[in-house]
Amino acid sequence: MSATSARGYACGVQTVWTDEEDAARAVAAVAGALDLAQVGQIMAFFSPTLRAAELASSFDRLCPDIPVAGCSTAGQISPGGFTDGGLVAVAFPKRGFQIVSQVLTHVHHLTVERGAEAVRDLRAQLDRVSGGPGLNRFALCFIDGLSNCEEMIVSALGWALNGIPLVGGSAGDDLRLAGTTLLHNGQTYSGAALLLLVETDNPIRTFKHDNFDPTSKKLVVTASNSEERTVRELNAETAALEYAAAAGVDYQGLTPMSFAAHPVVVRIGGDYYCRSIQKVNADGSLTFFCAIDDGVVLTVARARDMVASVETELARIDGDVGGIDLVLGFECVLRRLDAETRQIKGCVCDVYMENNIVGFHTYGEQFNGMHLNQTLTGVAIGRGRRRAH
Numbered sequence: 213m214s215a216t217s218a219r220g221y222a223c224g225v226q227t228v229w230t231d232e233e234d235a236a237r238a239v240a241a242v243a244g245a246l247d248l249a250q251v252g253q254i255m256a257f258f259s260p261t262l263r264a265a266e267l268a269s270s271f272d273r274l275c276p277d278i279p280v281a282g283c284s285t286a287g288q289i290s291p292g293g294f295t296d297g298g299l300v301a302v303a304f305p306k307r308g309f310q311i312v313s314q315v316l317t318h319v320h321h322l323t324v325e326r327g328a329e330a331v332r333d334l335r336a337q338l339d340r341v342s343g344g345p346g347l348n349r350f351a352l353c354f355i356d357g358l359s360n361c362e363e364m365i366v367s368a369l370g371w372a373l374n375g376i377p378l379v380g381g382s383a384g385d386d387l388r389l390a391g392t393t394l395l396h397n398g399q400t401y402s403g404a405a406l407l408l409l410v411e412t413d414n415p416i417r418t419f420k421h422d423n424f425d426p427t428s429k430k431l432v433v434t435a436s437n438s439e440e441r442t443v444r445e446l447n448a449e450t451a452a453l454e455y456a457a458a459a460g461v462d463y464q465g466l467t468p469m470s471f472a473a474h475p476v477v478v479r480i481g482g483d484y485y486c487r488s489i490q491k492v493n494a495d496g497s498l499t500f501f502c503a504i505d506d507g508v509v510l511t512v513a514r515a516r517d518m519v520a521s522v523e524t525e526l527a528r529i530d531g532d533v534g535g536i537d538l539v540l541g542f543e544c545v546l547r548r549l550d551a552e553t554r555q556i557k558g559c560v561c562d563v564y565m566e567n568n569i570v571g572f573h574t575y576g577e578q579f580n581g582m583h584l585n586q587t588l589t590g591v592a593i594g595r596g597r598r599r600a601h
Contacts, residue, residue: 218245224305229290231298239270252306256282257572260385264393272398286384286545287573312337313408327368352408357382357575362583370581377418381542381574415594420579424513431510450496472546476510488585533594541571541590
């Protein structure tokens, strides 16, 4: 028997999560649990087992005149914990939030100019509905997680947003790596990106968090296919063999769990950013979740205590926003796999529930002008008085 739960927050946001396996019934459960008269925007994060086209048409029918945006996932983060099936919906109220959105199609051909034009259009729309530029604005971006062009998209949008912070995640499909789906106002898309601009009366804080430290072990990309994000050689040796040796794991047993537990990072501007491995191929090459090219120096990293580090980060954010009311969170699926491997998934889940994190597990995370891996990015919405982000 399926279960549906709902929760409301001080800021007026409503959340509903259901494990319904049928798309129409899942949307009916969401619509039945919401006070639709108060809703101005719905975000939907859903299992790829649900038929996306049926989700889109059901939202159109059961939630008329309410904009809907969302994507398929590699798992949802609900107020009741991590879920693998079903649907998580986040419903924003008409009062206290103003939200505008746009789909960017054919992202393989996206130019900086087209990205900037989309941002200008959305900023103008938001100015019109909110009465002028407000203090507490942020952008959300959801991208086809198998498009192989997130870096270009986020870079173009981040530049054009000109100081408005951006967070988001790449859509997933439960690590099937067959195809991801975006949802927007009754239509479904692939090879696309969604951009939403949000203004709220509540204090906000955007953030990114990781839990790894670099080691002294270096891997230089010596042969790669940048378009396919595939590395054939590291240190002039077969990529998978060299990675396994550096990470101290069995080459024959390389799995997503291995890549999650032993990430590789690259140094950019004094900081380290994860470059997650997606899969090992039959020829011993490695395919990545992010851009990769010849000459890139990768460093094998070791993990810090995930629970303690994320608790510390969330405590800091809680102080910044006068008490966390809700967090929209986008977390790499490899972080969840790492937590499972280390048998701390329940502890991590408890921390997320205590801090009201709602969102999904991704194939990559967006933060300002960067596409990241193996991080938790998000925006915290506070209970305190209005102030700038």
